[in-house]
Amino acid sequence: MPRKMRYMLDAKDLACERGERRLFSDISLALKPGGFARLLGANGSGKTSLLRILAGLTRPAAGEVLWRGEKLGDIAEGYGREMLYLGHAPAVKDELSVAENLMFSARLSGIAASNDQCRMALEALGIGNLAPLSARVLSQGQRRRAALARLALAVPLPLWLLDEPFAALDENAISRVRALAEAHLARGGMLVLTSHQEVPIAAGNTQTVNLGV
Amino acid sequence: MFSNLFNFASPQAFYPVAGRMISWFGWSAALLGVAGLYIAFFVAPTDATQGESYRIIFIHVPAAWMSMFLYLVMAGWAGLGLVLNTRLSGMMASALAPTGAMFTVVALVTGLLWGKPTWGTYWVWDARLTSELFLLFLYLGFMALKEAIDDPQRADRAGAILALVGVVNIPIIYFSVQWWNTLHQGASVSLTRAPSMAATMLAGMLVMALAAWMYSIAVSLARVRAIIVAREQDAAWVRSGTR
Amino acid sequence: MTAAIVLVLRRDLLVALRRKGDALNVLIFFVIVASLFPLGTGAEPGQLRAIAAGVIWVGALLAALLSLPRLFAADLADGTLEQMVVSAQPLPAVVVAKIAAHWLTTGLPLALIAPLLGLQYGLPGDALLVLLGAVLLGTPVLSLIGAAGAALTLGVRGAAVLTGLLVLPLFVPALVFGAGAVTASLSGIAPGPHLSLLGALLAVSLPLGLWATCAALRVALD
Amino acid sequence: MGQERDTVNWGGVSEFIAMGGYGAFVWGSYGVTALCIGVEVWLLARGKANP
Numbered sequence: 225m226p227r228k229m230r231y232m233l234d235a236k237d238l239a240c241e242r243g244e245r246r247l248f249s250d251i252s253l254a255l256k257p258g259g260f261a262r263l264l265g266a267n268g269s270g271k272t273s274l275l276r277i278l279a280g281l282t283r284p285a286a287g288e289v290l291w292r293g294e295k296l297g298d299i300a301e302g303y304g305r306e307m308l309y310l311g312h313a314p315a316v317k318d319e320l321s322v323a324e325n326l327m328f329s330a331r332l333s334g335i336a337a338s339n340d341q342c343r344m345a346l347e348a349l350g351i352g353n354l355a356p357l358s359a360r361v362l363s364q365g366q367r368r369r370a371a372l373a374r375l376a377l378a379v380p381l382p383l384w385l386l387d388e389p390f391a392a393l394d395e396n397a398i399s400r401v402r403a404l405a406e407a408h409l410a411r412g413g414m415l416v417l418t419s420h421q422e423v424p425i426a427a428g429n430t431q432t433v434n435l436g437v
Numbered sequence: 438m439f440s441n442l443f444n445f446a447s448p449q450a451f452y453p454v455a456g457r458m459i460s461w462f463g464w465s466a467a468l469l470g471v472a473g474l475y476i477a478f479f480v481a482p483t484d485a486t487q488g489e490s491y492r493i494i495f496i497h498v499p500a501a502w503m504s505m506f507l508y509l510v511m512a513g514w515a516g517l518g519l520v521l522n523t524r525l526s527g528m529m530a531s532a533l534a535p536t537g538a539m540f541t542v543v544a545l546v547t548g549l550l551w552g553k554p555t556w557g558t559y560w561v562w563d564a565r566l567t568s569e570l571f572l573l574f575l576y577l578g579f580m581a582l583k584e585a586i587d588d589p590q591r592a593d594r595a596g597a598i599l600a601l602v603g604v605v606n607i608p609i610i611y612f613s614v615q616w617w618n619t620l621h622q623g624a625s626v627s628l629t630r631a632p633s634m635a636a637t638m639l640a641g642m643l644v645m646a647l648a649a650w651m652y653s654i655a656v657s658l659a660r661v662r663a664i665i666v667a668r669e670q671d672a673a674w675v676r677s678g679t680r
Numbered sequence: 681m682t683a684a685i686v687l688v689l690r691r692d693l694l695v696a697l698r699r700k701g702d703a704l705n706v707l708i709f710f711v712i713v714a715s716l717f718p719l720g721t722g723a724e725p726g727q728l729r730a731i732a733a734g735v736i737w738v739g740a741l742l743a744a745l746l747s748l749p750r751l752f753a754a755d756l757a758d759g760t761l762e763q764m765v766v767s768a769q770p771l772p773a774v775v776v777a778k779i780a781a782h783w784l785t786t787g788l789p790l791a792l793i794a795p796l797l798g799l800q801y802g803l804p805g806d807a808l809l810v811l812l813g814a815v816l817l818g819t820p821v822l823s824l825i826g827a828a829g830a831a832l833t834l835g836v837r838g839a840a841v842l843t844g845l846l847v848l849p850l851f852v853p854a855l856v857f858g859a860g861a862v863t864a865s866l867s868g869i870a871p872g873p874h875l876s877l878l879g880a881l882l883a884v885s886l887p888l889g890l891w892a893t894c895a896a897l898r899v900a901l902d
Numbered sequence: 903m904g905q906e907r908d909t910v911n912w913g914g915v916s917e918f919i920a921m922g923g924y925g926a927f928v929w930g931s932y933g934v935t936a937l938c939i940g941v942e943v944w945l946l947a948r949g950k951a952n953p
Contacts, residue, residue: 243588244668279766282902283522305768313759319698320691328691334768478918479909489922493931500935519895539938547931554927574849581845585836594899595832599846602828602892606850609884613853616877620860652939659946666949 231256232292233278233383233414239286240273247273248435249286257382257412260427262419265435271418272312272387274435278416279309279385291383305334307383312391314371318360322346322370325359330377337377345376349400368392375404384408386417398423448525448665455658462655469648476641490554494638497547499646500540501565504572505607507537507653511579512604515597525661527593528668530600531583532661536653538576544569564618568611575603589668684769685777692781702750703785710743710790714797725802732801733811733862734855739797740790740815741851744822745844747786748830751778752897756834762901775893779820779827787819803866810865810875817878818858824882824889825850831896853881 231254239249247270253261263271276282278289280296280303289296291303316325323342330337337345346352349369354362362370372389384405390398402423405415409427477495484491511533518526545566552561560566582599586592696703717735718728755761764774794815795808803811829847833839861874912918921928 241590243590281762281766301768301770304766307766309763309766311759311762313757313762315759315763317691317695317755317758317760319695324694328687329763331687332763332767332769482910483922488924490924490927492921492928496931496935536942539942543935543938546934550927550931550934554924571849571852574845578846578849581842582832582836585833585838585842591899591902594902595896598828598892598895598899599832602825602850602888605884605888606853609853609881610849613856613877617856617860620864656942656946663946663949 230254231290233259233416234290234293235278235287236290237287238274238277238284238289240270240277240282241285242270242273246285251287251433251435253278253416253431253433255383255414255416255431256429257414258409258428259414259431260409260425260429261416261431261433262425263416263433263435264418269435271435274433275309275385275387275416275418276311279307281309306381307385308333308374308378308381309385309387310371310374310389311387314367316359316362316367316370318358321356321358322351322362323355325370326373326377329371329374333374333378333381335377335380341377342373345373346370348376348404349373350396364392365394365397369397372397372401372404375401375408379408379411382413384413384415384417386415388419389417390419390421390423447523448528448669451525452662452665455662459655459658459662462651462658466648466651466655469644469651473641473645473648476637476644481637481641482635487555490551493547493551495641495645497544497551498642499649500544500547501569502646503649503653504537504541504544504569504576506650507533507540508572508575508600508607509604511537512597512600515593515600518593519597519601524590524593524668527590527597528661528664529657530593530596531664532657533653534576534580534583535660536656538573538580540649540653541569541573541576545573562618564611564615567618568607568614571610571614572607575607579603681770681773684773685780687769688764688774688777689781692778693784696781696785702747703789706743706747706786707789707793709746710739711793711797713739713742715800718801728801729803729866732798732803732807733859733866735801736794736797736811736862737815737818737855737859740794740819741822741848741855743790744786744819744826745847747782748826748843748847749840751782751827751830752834752900753830753839756900761897765897765901771894771897772890775827775890775897779823779889779893782827783820783823787823788816790819791815798862803862807862807865810871811862813875814858814861814871814878817875817882818854821854821878821882821885821889822847822851824885824893828889828892828896831893831900834897834900854878857881 233253233255235251235253237249238251238253240247247268251274255261263274265271273282277284280289280300291299291306296303315329316322317328320328323339323346326342326345327337327339330342343352343355346355349372351366351369351373354366354370359367359370368391375384378384386405389401389405393401398421402425405417406426409415409425415425415427473495477492481492481495483489511530514526514533515530517523518530548561548563548566548569549559552563552566553559579596579599583592583596586595714736717731721727721731752761755764765771767774791812795803795812798808798811826843826847829843829850830839832846833842836842857874857878861871861878864874865871919925919929
């Protein structure tokens, strides 16, 4: 049994280097169910790098990230079963249709979604009608919505790590994403996001991590 | 926490230590080199069949040994860097590669210049020479990969993976070329059958190999210092003027 | 584990199906390369037969090399690669599936068309069969080692040429045993040992290529 | 019949350079090696990490 866990996600004294430059150091962040953290900082301050460290993609120069008390390195895809990471690039394949993309991404996270569940998820982002279309024809905003449709299916995943989820979205889409995020937090899920837009998200406890200039 | 396991692993601590060792290894290389040359030209007798041209063996064979040995050492350092994530190990691997490639070129060129008087043609598709050529390509691939990747840490780790794949493949390549050589040409033309190994010849080659080893250590230490400076360019301690 | 492999394999084959041009172009490239040599070396039957195995095999190496960027570069660009690395599916399974998809869309077609080129070079019946067997056994090695090269050079300047510089020396054993099998059967020697050595090479390349590709992907996405 | 000597007697510098007719190849080899080592040391002396 891993040692007593006060936190589900526990990142301690993280530091990150790009090339020889040190982006940030001594950054800590801990989340309990229902916890929400917002990463602030100027462009290039390392917000995305910090999120990628939390997702287990980037190796921190110092410090470590624990999930349920265990190091990320030791649990590998076990972590992937409980965490959703959406990066800058909307992970949408041009050759596949919108529905096929969503089906595949959901299965990647271990969620076996049926056709109509996928359709409902796309509806939640207001692009239900685009389901059969090839992703090639989507606009940038629609592409972002197609990527964010995964949030509607990611109910079983307790931890969401979202990089600029509101980028390239119109008002309507932003309110939809915000609703999904707030529902997730209400269910006891945890959310870490980076964003330049000031989009208030109702949450039990809100932390901000400021990476400064 | 591993890096203070042996504090030499941190580039800053290793920099002055390397500086002190360079001259020691440099001088021992020079002395051993002179001794080797003396054996090569004044002690080793004239060969009955090849006359004097076989004296090239005192450069060709040690260089070939060093080219193989340095790739192993390079892969060792690189593998260490990958496992322990110590930056110095990756730098040591980068420091060794050019010297290893240099010895491979020396082995190839001396192989050509030895082939001409002995078999009448410069390039001999002999198993060892051909494998040596592909070893050179492995070195060039390693250096090209590290050069192409900007982020030093990614370059070190990518280079390490390539070096480890390479070190597994060297015996396989050598065996397959050996197999290919026996299939196509028969073993008539081969550098491997050196003239009868008089004791002095073996001694000469070993001394030259030792000299080459000392030389490689000295040169690699000097190069690792240059790499440390280049990489730690913006690190504070470099600007504070410690040399 | 196998569910993950099937998931990614089906997706990659679907993508390949939707972009039939890619696999076809590699095949056409292979045929053109093999058809160029006689224009250079002259079409004297005895000579053609002697160089057939070497030419066809080097053509297969270059064709496989040409198709390597397709393995990861597109997925890196649209962000799907990092989703696979950070997903609930084990990375080795993802990599096995992608390499299998690459082999099915490149190695297998090359193997099926190689005997046709063998005919063009005047290879007798049994040599054609050995050629088919050798290329079938050898091309997975090219995909495995090639995948490691493609992952190492992911997102790097001049990646296509650099990949060639890294992997072509590592293709030497496959070339020697593969072409050697055909040459052996031509001169009446049983190709058995060559093919078994090729099989042994495949057995070594599987874990080595898999480890290297997974490690290289983690490094590239760091 | 020369008795067993411990050192080779070249009988003069010109014979040494001629190297039994193989001078070009032997001194070519040692020359290339010296050149490679010289270039490498020179590059490092100038503080360049070379390739």
